[in-house]
Amino acid sequence: MNINKVKNIISESGLKFTHQRMVIYKSIVDAENHPTAEHVFDSIKTQNPSISLGTVYKTLDTFVNAGLIQKFVDNKGVMRFDAILEAHSHIYCRKTNEISDYQNKALELMLKDFFEKHKIEDFEIDEISIVIKGQKVQ
Amino acid sequence: MNINKVKNIISESGLKFTHQRMVIYKSIVDAENHPTAEHVFDSIKTQNPSISLGTVYKTLDTFVNAGLIQKFVDNKGVMRFDAILEAHSHIYCRKTNEISDYQNKALELMLKDFFEKHKIEDFEIDEISIVIKGQKVQ
DNA sequence: TTGCTACAGAGAATGATTCTCATTAAAGAA
DNA sequence: TTCTTTAATGAGAATCATTCTCTGTAGCAA
Numbered sequence: 001m002n003i004n005k006v007k008n009i010i011s012e013s014g015l016k017f018t019h020q021r022m023v024i025y026k027s028i029v030d031a032e033n034h035p036t037a038e039h040v041f042d043s044i045k046t047q048n049p050s051i052s053l054g055t056v057y058k059t060l061d062t063f064v065n066a067g068l069i070q071k072f073v074d075n076k077g078v079m080r081f082d083a084i085l086e087a088h089s090h091i092y093c094r095k096t097n098e099i100s101d102y103q104n105k106a107l108e109l110m111l112k113d114f115f116e117k118h119k120i121e122d123f124e125i126d127e128i129s130i131v132i133k134g135q136k137v138q
Numbered sequence: 139m140n141i142n143k144v145k146n147i148i149s150e151s152g153l154k155f156t157h158q159r160m161v162i163y164k165s166i167v168d169a170e171n172h173p174t175a176e177h178v179f180d181s182i183k184t185q186n187p188s189i190s191l192g193t194v195y196k197t198l199d200t201f202v203n204a205g206l207i208q209k210f211v212d213n214k215g216v217m218r219f220d221a222i223l224e225a226h227s228h229i230y231c232r233k234t235n236e237i238s239d240y241q242n243k244a245l246e247l248m249l250k251d252f253f254e255k256h257k258i259e260d261f262e263i264d265e266i267s268i269v270i271k272g273q274k275v276q
Numbered sequence: 277t278t279g280c281t282a283c284a285g286a287g288a289a290t291g292a293t294t295c296t297c298a299t300t301a302a303a304g305a306a
Numbered sequence: 307t308t309c310t311t312t313a314a315t316g317a318g319a320a321t322c323a324t325t326c327t328c329t330g331t332a333g334c335a336a
Contacts, residue, residue: 016282016333037324052285057324059284077215077292078323091261107252111268114245123229125272130249134263154302156314175293190316195293197314215323216292277336284331295320306309 001029013066020051024059025083028069034080034090034099074099089130102132139167151204158189162197163221166207172218172228172237212237227268240270 006025010017027040035043041056060081063069070082075092080099089102111128144163148155165178173181179194198219201207208220213230218237227240249266 018283018333020284050285052287054286054325055284061325062283073211073213073215075211077211077217079215091258093261094264102258104256107256110248110252114248115270118242118245120229120240120270122275123231123270123272124275125270126232127271129269129271131267131269132253132258132263133265133267134261137260137262154313156302158315176291188316190318192294192317193315199294200314279336280334282331282333285329287327289326290324292323293321296318298316300313300315302311302313304309304311306307 001026009068013068015062015066020048020055021059021062023048023051024056025063025068028060028063028081029083031081031083034072034074034082036078036080040081087127087129089132091132091134093136094133095135098136102130139164147206151206153200153204158186158193159197159200161186161189162194163201163206166198166201166219167221169221172210172212172220174216174218178219225265225267227270229270229272231274232271233273236274240268 003022006022006029007017010021010025015021023044024040027043028035031039031043033039037053037056037060040060041051041053044051044056060069060071060079064071064081067085068083070085071079072082072090074080075097084101086103089107091100091102092098093100107130111130115125115128141160144160144167145155148159148163153159161182162178165181166173169177169181171177175191175195175198178198179189179191182189182194198207198209198217202209202219205223206221208223209217210220210228212218213235222239224241225246227245229238229240230236231238245268249268253263253266
């Protein structure tokens with residue numbers, strides 16, 4: 001993703017555009033997995049040795065609040081970040097601790113339909129996701 | 139739950155029966171919500187001032203490994219424990235941070251059926267659960 | 277270009293959890 | 307019952323992720 005696009009995304013969220021924010025946003029967008037704050041920090045520190053870990057945490061939090069990225073907690077209790085905003089489900093491998101995305105339109109529709117027919121009393125659902133636990137084979 | 143029943147459950151799992159284990163197991167079983175280790179510690183310390191927090195953590199972990207209880211991580215990254223072993227889904231309230239159980243046989247069957255028809259490549263599913271996020275109304 | 281204000285950097289502080297190690301108690305053997 | 311072995315416990319130190327505090331810096335609007 002190029003600088004101007006990142007700049008627009010950040011500025012349009014009403015945030016000041018800074019070098020740190022650009023670098024951190026790019027790192028999240030380019031990440032294959034679901035990086036932790038530490039992962040982001042490691043991925044940028046060679047090119048940007050002056051950016052501090054605290055800034056990474058604060059910036060990620062700012063992005064989450066601005067709706068630019070998502071966060072969730074993994075099985076170990078560590079925060080994971082993700083630029084994909086469409087609600088999506090995760091596959092946790094017990095063996096390797098990897099987290100992969102799972103997306104299936106049919107499943108999403110099925111769940112949406114199910115919860116429209118089975119409302120939860122006094123509760124307004126914002127988001128439904130699936131957690132799949134198991135292990136890789138072979 | 140009475141002492142003898144707890145004693146049987148613990149002993150039959152191949153674990154030594156100790157006073158601490160009994161007290162901690164009873165606390166989890168009797169808990170309404172999804173207590174943290176700290177909650178368990180608080181709930182037992184008046185009656186058992188000599189039990190240490192470290193023991194609560196270790197014992198809960200022992201129970202999880204023995205399959206007596208379940209654990210999961212909440213949105214803040216804190217471990218939650220639960221005596222109900224049937225895989226079940228959770229409702230997270232953004233407003234109150236409460237976690238409630240959600241169980242629905244029809245939904246479980248539907249998901250089981252879905253994933254039998256849509257295998258994930260090179261992955262063996264142990265458990266599927268739903269995460270429902272939203273907020274209480276009224 | 278200047279000034280206001282939000283942002284960043286450094287490191288201390290916090291909170292949950294794990295670890296270490298000496299002491300104690302459970303459970304089977306004698 | 308008493309002894310012995312071994313695992314469990316208690317106390318507190320250590321760790322790890324995350325947040326906070328405070329001072330210096332840099333966007334950005336005027």
